[in-house]
Amino acid sequence: MKSFIILPALASLATAHYDLVFPEWRGDSFADGASQWIYPCANVTQEKSNRTLWPLDGGAVNIHMHHHWTYYAINIGIGTLEPAFTATLTPELHNTTGNGTLCIPKLSVPAGLAKEGDNATLQVVTFDSFGSALYNCADITFSSKAVDPTDCKTDGVKDVIVGAEAAKTSTDTANTTDAAPTPSQSTGGAAASFGGAGAGVVAAVAVGLALMI
Ligand SMILES: [Cu+2]
Known part of the structure; x- marks a missing residue:
């Protein structure tokens, strides 16, 4: 059936x-x-x-x-x-x-x-x-x-490469512990948007599952 x-x-x-x-x-x-x-x-x-x-x-x-x-x-x-x-x-x-x-x-x-x-x-x-x-x-x-x-x-x-956002976020978190501001900190905004994209991927996966079912 x-x-x-x-x-x-x-x-x-x-x-x-x-x-x-x-x-x-x-x-x-x-x-x-x-x-x-x-x-x-x-x-x-x-x-x-x-x-x-x-x-x-x-x-x-x-x-x-x-x-x-x-x-x-x-x-x-x-x-x-x-x-x-x-x-x-x-x-x-x-x-x-x-x-x-x-x-x-x-x-x-x-x-x-x-x-x-x-x-x-x-x-x-x-x-x-x-x-x-x-x-x-x-x-x-x-x-x-x-x-x-x-x-x-x-x-x-x-x-996106699966897992890349998580790796990048942890790298940025490590950077924020540096005493001096570094150019890489300017990517914090980008990291935030990457996080948003990650959420989007999760949402898209949910949509995909819904379609498959
Ligand atoms: Cu198809």
């Missing part, structure tokens, strides 16, 4: 999800036969073989988020044909709130991971607090000739 309650909720979520704008995704994961729920690349095959040149030390990623909030991770597999995603480019947990576009201007690739001319696949994973995950992939070639997109911008999406 429970599945009758859960399935309509999943169906409504299926109308949203996200688009991978840059690097150009492997293919339209909203098309028939594709589903972003399917690991590892939304059941989009490499038949069209479109590849985007991407800088050796990492490049831009532009995602159009349709959900109110999500966690995300971006993984990479080096190789041409369905490489295994053995490395992550997001070692810290990211949380976005708001629907709109997220531009990561330069997602770093660890030195030595790839060399000129290597093919690879980027896997973007968005997931909720239950671990339900959505996938999209983009096939790339590492190249010194890669050109950054001119239209990558963040609009309507706030991206």
